[in-house]
Amino acid sequence: QVQLVESGGGVVQPGRSLRLSCAVSGLTFSSYSMDWVRQAPGKGLEWVAFISYDGSNKYYADSVKGRFTISRDNSRNTLYLQMNSLRTEDTAVYYCAKTWEFAFDYWGQGTLVTVSS
Amino acid sequence: DIQLTQPPSFLSASVGDRVTITCRASQGISNYLAWYQQKPGKAPKLLIYAASTLQSGVPSRFSGSGSGAEFTLTISSLQPEDFATYYCQQLYSYPVTFGPGTKVDIK
Numbered sequence: 001q002v003q004l005v006e007s008g009g010g011v012v013q014p015g016r017s018l019r020l021s022c023a024v025s026g027l028t029f030s031s032y033s034m035d036w037v038r039q040a041p042g043k044g045l046e047w048v049a050f051i052s053y054d055g056s057n058k059y060y061a062d063s064v065k066g067r068f069t070i071s072r073d074n075s076r077n078t079l080y081l082q083m084n085s086l087r088t089e090d091t092a093v094y095y096c097a098k099t100w101e102f103a104f105d106y107w108g109q110g111t112l113v114t115v116s117s
Numbered sequence: 118d119i120q121l122t123q124p125p126s127f128l129s130a131s132v133g134d135r136v137t138i139t140c141r142a143s144q145g146i147s148n149y150l151a152w153y154q155q156k157p158g159k160a161p162k163l164l165i166y167a168a169s170t171l172q173s174g175v176p177s178r179f180s181g182s183g184s185g186a187e188f189t190l191t192i193s194s195l196q197p198e199d200f201a202t203y204y205c206q207q208l209y210s211y212p213v214t215f216g217p218g219t220k221v222d223i224k
Contacts, residue, residue, distance in 0.1 A: 035213070044217050044218045045153075045206075045215040045218075047213040047214065047215065050211060050213070059212065061212055095160055101208065102149065102151060102166040102167045102208060103151035103166035103167075103172075104151070104153075104161075104163065104206070105163050105172070108160065
């Protein structure tokens, strides 16, 4: 079955960096675009970043543009989110999701990032 | 950016009720709309895509309709496991956006 497993979350001070990973199994990872979505405590869903199946196209939310970088390693079936210059408002559960034209059909369980001094 | 609204943000209902949740887009998005269910501490679960297509494995009491800028999610007979928050999402253009959510609670 399809599995997406995020890792790399934790507590980090403002201004520091963190890299999230999303290990994907049960499908041909290199055939699918992927996204990151986050959810601040008690809040709704916020899209963060997109990467095409081959990594050639990337899009970012304005709130993270210039600070976050999405990437993928198709040989390792893994998606990444490099987060630099973290702010307190980046505190959230971060989900990776498999995407296609009409929906995000598979989601990971999420990893919590807490930015606090 | 395309904005989505979901009135109301909170809805009280009883088991067996027919429930309708609305999602309105700030511009036409054809049928590039999905609906998700989220329970506390869990990832969102895809219910409906392309506005009206039921995702595999989702009970048939869930249905979606609409196109353009107005959409609805209907639960024909609310079950205890359906108490959750429901989000709409547009994939017509990036940035992908989500509605603010409608929480369905027990009356």
